[in-house]
Amino acid sequence: MATTQLRKSAPGKPRFRKSWLPAHMLVWAYAVLLAIPLYYFLASAFKSNEAIFSSPLSPPTSFGFGNFRTAFESAGLGSAIVNSGLVTVFSLALTLGLAIPAAFGLARSRGRVASLVEKVFSLGFLIPTFAALFPTFLLSAVTGLFHTRLFMVLFLPATAMPLSVVILIQFMRTIPQEMEEAARIDGASTFGVLRHIYTPMCMPGIATVLLLNFLTFWNEYLYSLIIIGPDPDLRTVQVALPTLKSQIGTDYGVLTAGTILTLVPVWIMYTLLQRRMQQALVSGAVKM
Amino acid sequence: MTMASSVRPASRQAVPPAPAGPKQRRGTRTTVLAVPALAWYLIFMVGPMAAIFVIAALHWPGMLQPTSFAGLDNFRVLSDDPVFWQAVRNTGVQLIIALPVMIVCAYMVGYYVAQKPPGHRVIRYLLFVPGLISTPAKAMVFYAALSPDGLLNGALKSAGLGSLSDAWLANPDTALYCLIALDIWAGIGFTAVLFAARLDSVPEEIGEAAQLDGAGHWRAMWRIQFPVIKEYVGVVAMLQFLWTLFGSAQQVLLLTQGGPANSSTTLSFLVYEKAFMESDLGYSQAVGVVLFLAGLAGLLAIRRAFRQSY
Numbered sequence: 001m002a003t004t005q006l007r008k009s010a011p012g013k014p015r016f017r018k019s020w021l022p023a024h025m026l027v028w029a030y031a032v033l034l035a036i037p038l039y040y041f042l043a044s045a046f047k048s049n050e051a052i053f054s055s056p057l058s059p060p061t062s063f064g065f066g067n068f069r070t071a072f073e074s075a076g077l078g079s080a081i082v083n084s085g086l087v088t089v090f091s092l093a094l095t096l097g098l099a100i101p102a103a104f105g106l107a108r109s110r111g112r113v114a115s116l117v118e119k120v121f122s123l124g125f126l127i128p129t130f131a132a133l134f135p136t137f138l139l140s141a142v143t144g145l146f147h148t149r150l151f152m153v154l155f156l157p158a159t160a161m162p163l164s165v166v167i168l169i170q171f172m173r174t175i176p177q178e179m180e181e182a183a184r185i186d187g188a189s190t191f192g193v194l195r196h197i198y199t200p201m202c203m204p205g206i207a208t209v210l211l212l213n214f215l216t217f218w219n220e221y222l223y224s225l226i227i228i229g230p231d232p233d234l235r236t237v238q239v240a241l242p243t244l245k246s247q248i249g250t251d252y253g254v255l256t257a258g259t260i261l262t263l264v265p266v267w268i269m270y271t272l273l274q275r276r277m278q279q280a281l282v283s284g285a286v287k288m
Numbered sequence: 289m290t291m292a293s294s295v296r297p298a299s300r301q302a303v304p305p306a307p308a309g310p311k312q313r314r315g316t317r318t319t320v321l322a323v324p325a326l327a328w329y330l331i332f333m334v335g336p337m338a339a340i341f342v343i344a345a346l347h348w349p350g351m352l353q354p355t356s357f358a359g360l361d362n363f364r365v366l367s368d369d370p371v372f373w374q375a376v377r378n379t380g381v382q383l384i385i386a387l388p389v390m391i392v393c394a395y396m397v398g399y400y401v402a403q404k405p406p407g408h409r410v411i412r413y414l415l416f417v418p419g420l421i422s423t424p425a426k427a428m429v430f431y432a433a434l435s436p437d438g439l440l441n442g443a444l445k446s447a448g449l450g451s452l453s454d455a456w457l458a459n460p461d462t463a464l465y466c467l468i469a470l471d472i473w474a475g476i477g478f479t480a481v482l483f484a485a486r487l488d489s490v491p492e493e494i495g496e497a498a499q500l501d502g503a504g505h506w507r508a509m510w511r512i513q514f515p516v517i518k519e520y521v522g523v524v525a526m527l528q529f530l531w532t533l534f535g536s537a538q539q540v541l542l543l544t545q546g547g548p549a550n551s552s553t554t555l556s557f558l559v560y561e562k563a564f565m566e567s568d569l570g571y572s573q574a575v576g577v578v579l580f581l582a583g584l585a586g587l588l589a590i591r592r593a594f595r596q597s598y
Contacts, residue, residue, distance in 0.1 A: 019505065020405070027400050028407075030393075031414045034477055037429045038417065040439050044432070056442040098325040105321030114319045117326060124329060127337055128534040128583060130556065131576050134563040135336035135343065158332030161325055190318060219422035222538050226564065241424045242542055245431055252432055259428045266420050274413070281419060281478075282485040 045257040052252045070251070071244060071258035076232040080240035081261070087152050087224075087236060088217040095157040095164055095213055096206065102161075103168030104194050108180075118169065124162030133226060140227050147229045155227070156217050164209045167283060171205030172198055211273065211280040218266060237262040340576045348569035355570075362574035371550055372558065372575065378464055379533065379555045383586075386468050386532055390475040391525050397476060398483025399509045416481050418474035423535070427542035430470045431457070460551035463544045467552055470539055471532055479524055486520045487513060522594025529586050533579065555579050 046060035145151035537556035546553035562572035
């Protein structure tokens with residue numbers, strides 16, 4: 001590579017010399033561009049419309065939770081959070097219930113059928129789920145599950161299957177076969193091997209799959225909008241949130257407060273599991 | 289996959305060869321465990337995907353209306369519809385601006401972060417934020433920033449540039465560019481994290497050797513590190529391409545509804561609009577077919593452009 005063209009240079013140069021200055025400035029400028037809207041949101045959540053318009057970036061003068069309460073009540077965010085939570089948790093459980101045995105079966109067998117099935121799963125990355133919005137809606141109507149959360153719980157794991165199976169297979173392939181042989185000698189069944197060896201040893205992989213899908217399921221919008229619909233008793237937070245925006249005079253304090261409420265679960269996860277979350281997203285994209 | 293199977297035999301040498309036979313047969317039988325997952329995936333994803341092509345060949349003027357076979361009629365209607373061509377143009381503009389800006393900037397930011405300059409932890413944390421936020425939340429951020437009473441106009445006014453303020457999302461000249469800005473704003477940070485993570489795993493000797501050779505950071509960034517991760521850049525570009533092409537429907541729906549005067553209608557929003565707002569189902573899915581083919585063509589082109597060249 002280029003390293004073969006040797007040139008002499010003074011050793012021990014500091015790594016970030018003056019020539020880095022433009023880079024520092026540009027990257028920090030972008031970081032500020034990311035941070036300002038967040039700050040604006042946080043500050044506005046405690047302000048009234050007038051205060052937001054007159055001085056958008058000044059810190060709030062009082063920290064009342066009035067806007068949060070209004071958002072909670074007017075958009076029914078309370079029940080929306082429960083709905084999102086239900087859909088997310090059950091979808092995650094079903095995803096793992098389907099993906100772990102599938103990955104286990106495919107990782108262990110070297111037959112031609114298995115590698116074909118694996119290929120079919122990895123081709124799934126190329127299917128843009130959005131394109132099939134209308135046929136999926138038809139499917140929900142035909143099965144009589146239109147306007148139910150149940151259909152989302154059935155549907156979301158299917159969209160997560162390619163990524164989850166492929167990631168779990170990678171993890172399961174790293175488990176030495178000797179582990180299984182030892183367990184077999186002790187009389188373990190196939191399910192015993194899966195339960196007592198593969199599942200515990202794949203915990204990092206399972207965590208990756210869980211985090212990745214948690215983000216996708218919690219943040220899902222278009223399908224929830226069409227299939228679950230706008231009924232306040234059933235809709236998810238992502239569907240409820242835009243209803244805070246109105247054609248005639250939006251209350252920005254309430255809008256920003258509501259948006260912040262929908263971010264809380266993700267925020268907690270991210271702050272607790274920052275490193276793991278980044279790894280999860282990175283490995284999720286790499287396997288595409 | 290090939291990697292794993294070529295590694296396996298080495299680790300198996302420690303085991304007596306006798307159990308190899310029955311084990312392999314048992315292994316094949318466990319493929320059955322993949323059947324539920326496969327069925328799920330075929331029913332809910334592959335099935336609907338295939339249905340697009342069927343519906344595109346039907347006259348279907350509304351959910352409860354009778355259908356009849358249309359052949360290529362929907363495509364003929366499509367090609368005579370100025371709205372469709374407007375959407376093609378908007379999608380083209382969106383991709384041509386958003387993709388290069390996003391990939392180039394994200395690569396540079398990712399390279400910067402991977403060098404671990406002072407404060408890189410703070411930057412990494414911030415960069416990742418758009419990756420966590422849902423599309424409706426991102427759209428609400430932009431709605432609050434760009435509406436007539438919003439952050440941008442407020443900032444312009446207090447900077448004495450009030451004459452520049454505008455109803456950004458309601459102006460046919462700026463609506464589409466606002467949507468593109470949203471894509472870029474959110475896309476750079478998240479993509480940069482992906483690049484930084486990939487660059488972290490490039491052996492350090494490569495960077496050090498370049499430094500010893502006296503390569504400036506610009507040269508090190510583009511001539512040395514970039515070729516090493518070129519294939520990965522291609523994969524990320526393919527992802528961003530798909531997200532932009534298919535995902536734009538959500539942003540458009542949330543922010544402009546395609547307006548004013550179709551100035552921000554993208555192809556994917558047209559699929560949504562025709563299906564759920566105008567109940568022209570055959571037409572809608574015909575656009576879906578076009579979108580699918582465009583996606584396929586784009587993926588192949590990007591793959592070709594980023595093929596490893598050494």
